Amino acid sequence: MPSLRLENVSKRFGGLTAVGDVSLTVPEGTITGLIGPNGAGKSTVVNLITGMLKLTEGRIVLGDEDIGEIGPEEVVRKGIARTFQNIRLLPEATVLENVLIGFHRHETASILAGLLNLPSVWREGKALRKQAEALLERFRMSDYADLPAGGLAYGHQRRVEMMRAVASGPDVLLLDEPVAGMNDVEADELGVIFKDLAASGMGLLLIEHNVRFVTKLCPVVHVLNTGRMIASGPAEEVMRDPAVITAYLGKGQA
Amino acid sequence: MMSYYQAYQPIIDFFLLNLGFAYSQQVALRAGVFSVATAGFGALGAYASAILVTRMGISPALAIATATLVGTAVGFLLSVPLARLRGVFQAIATLAFVEVIVSFLYYAEGITGGAIGINNIPRMVSTPALLAAVAAVMYVTWAIGRSGVGRAFDALRQDETVAACLGVSIRNYHALAFVLSGAIGGLFGGLQSLYVFSIEPGQFGFGFMVAILTAIVLGGRGTLIGPVAGCAILALLPEIARPLAENRPLVNGVILIAVIIYLPQGVGDGLLLQWRNRRSARRARAIEEASRAVP
Numbered sequence: 001m002p003s004l005r006l007e008n009v010s011k012r013f014g015g016l017t018a019v020g021d022v023s024l025t026v027p028e029g030t031i032t033g034l035i036g037p038n039g040a041g042k043s044t045v046v047n048l049i050t051g052m053l054k055l056t057e058g059r060i061v062l063g064d065e066d067i068g069e070i071g072p073e074e075v076v077r078k079g080i081a082r083t084f085q086n087i088r089l090l091p092e093a094t095v096l097e098n099v100l101i102g103f104h105r106h107e108t109a110s111i112l113a114g115l116l117n118l119p120s121v122w123r124e125g126k127a128l129r130k131q132a133e134a135l136l137e138r139f140r141m142s143d144y145a146d147l148p149a150g151g152l153a154y155g156h157q158r159r160v161e162m163m164r165a166v167a168s169g170p171d172v173l174l175l176d177e178p179v180a181g182m183n184d185v186e187a188d189e190l191g192v193i194f195k196d197l198a199a200s201g202m203g204l205l206l207i208e209h210n211v212r213f214v215t216k217l218c219p220v221v222h223v224l225n226t227g228r229m230i231a232s233g234p235a236e237e238v239m240r241d242p243a244v245i246t247a248y249l250g251k252g253q254a
Numbered sequence: 255m256m257s258y259y260q261a262y263q264p265i266i267d268f269f270l271l272n273l274g275f276a277y278s279q280q281v282a283l284r285a286g287v288f289s290v291a292t293a294g295f296g297a298l299g300a301y302a303s304a305i306l307v308t309r310m311g312i313s314p315a316l317a318i319a320t321a322t323l324v325g326t327a328v329g330f331l332l333s334v335p336l337a338r339l340r341g342v343f344q345a346i347a348t349l350a351f352v353e354v355i356v357s358f359l360y361y362a363e364g365i366t367g368g369a370i371g372i373n374n375i376p377r378m379v380s381t382p383a384l385l386a387a388v389a390a391v392m393y394v395t396w397a398i399g400r401s402g403v404g405r406a407f408d409a410l411r412q413d414e415t416v417a418a419c420l421g422v423s424i425r426n427y428h429a430l431a432f433v434l435s436g437a438i439g440g441l442f443g444g445l446q447s448l449y450v451f452s453i454e455p456g457q458f459g460f461g462f463m464v465a466i467l468t469a470i471v472l473g474g475r476g477t478l479i480g481p482v483a484g485c486a487i488l489a490l491l492p493e494i495a496r497p498l499a500e501n502r503p504l505v506n507g508v509i510l511i512a513v514i515i516y517l518p519q520g521v522g523d524g525l526l527l528q529w530r531n532r533r534s535a536r537r538a539r540a541i542e543e544a545s546r547a548v549p
Contacts, residue, residue, distance in 0.1 A: 005453075027324065052415070052418075052419075052420060068518055071418075072415075072418040072419050073421055073422065073424070074417050076420060076421035077418060077421050081419075081420075082382070082419055084416075088413055088415070088416045089416075090408065090409055090412040090413060090414065090416065092408075092412055092476075093408060093409075093412065097405065097408070100405055100421055101405045101406070101409045101417075101422075104402065104405065104406060104420050104421050104422055105420070105421035107402040109402060111400065111403055111430065112358050113401075114397065114398065114401030114402055114403040114404075115394050115397055115398060115401075115403065115434075116394070117393075117396070117397030117400060117401065118395055121397075121401045121402075122400070124402075125401065125402075143537075143541045144541070146533075146534060146537065147534045147537060147538060148530075148531070148534060151534070151538075164420065168420055168421065222472075
């Protein structure tokens, strides 16, 4: 699977530099951490990668293809999926339907076949349903398949969003604060799934506040502060970096 | 039985015609497109088939097929400039489209007969033809619901950003919604003009638009049964409330408000949703009890 590279990426909103000169790599088969205090520009990085925001400067490369200039719909088709910091499910749809829409980019039946309900459509629908059910099994959500997603508990909604992202079969998965608001047990359960996904060759970019969680999962951690990369490297080293401690705890705490 | 049928046949026929227009309106709303262009598509289809039949002597089947094609083409053309508009702006733009069409029908007297319209249309459409057309449209609507197209529409309606992030092409699917709405609108416009003997521009104005939109608000915008429920209420209401005939707009208004307050998803969708929620509440309770049983 191709790896994702950000080269000197910048985003300015008028005079404000939300992200300045950020470079990082999300190699295949690993979980890369991206941490930083509130307003550091973490979510902006995700929005830049997924094409929801336009780059001011720099390059975003997947494998050897420049994907910096394309819109969100194409970015998915190149193999990048994301979750949202504030969960965004399709509230009226059931859990299973939420996961099914994740397979959209793999659907091959033509629109005309869909309008006429030709056999190719129901064959494909059946196959997708099977895959979706397997995914529910993997995330231990099978019991909830037919419940409306909007009514689920918070932690379960997070899982649905993740399943939907995984359903699109990405090479690179961007997780925007996936364990925010979860307790350690729930977070660790998800951590196991993330490790599994990485083991299957997927590259994960984990954006988090929960430093304990990140250091446990990520061999390499990047730290953003006010849009700049202030430290990169192995988790233990980065956590001892004075600049990181200052950014998180304020001056005079180190 | 037969005499009942004969007495109510016009009501049934108008119910079927309105049902077709309601599906044209519904398919747009389902994809998150707030279009009220159905009236415009219907007008174009009606005039196309009326002109073809009365002036060129073309067979009704061919005329209705042409009306469908006109609706389809105009639906696609309309989707291009409207691709960047959303919500209420889309509604205003499509409202303007309807007004432009109606004005055109008034002013292009040479082609459309102006305010007098076209009055010598033979009745060439009967109940079975209307039933067949409604069945075809219902089949397509049902098929959409079972396919990836329906999933893409539902995703677009509920959260466009999420849909885009899952690879759903907003532009293509919105265009598809306009095309389908146009095709169905054109088809039923064509059928209507070959049923009602005469057409004039006023039929397709604001009142028509509101009536179709009301059918969807009453019935529901998500399910196959929604438009049926909405159109049935609108068709039966005047019959049931005949003693209140003079106050019909008032009765319509009261019912609309009651539905919006108590069944905001519409009668059809609302009842279906209540049933689903009750079932899922039972499921959720069962899951909870099962997890409690495991020590």
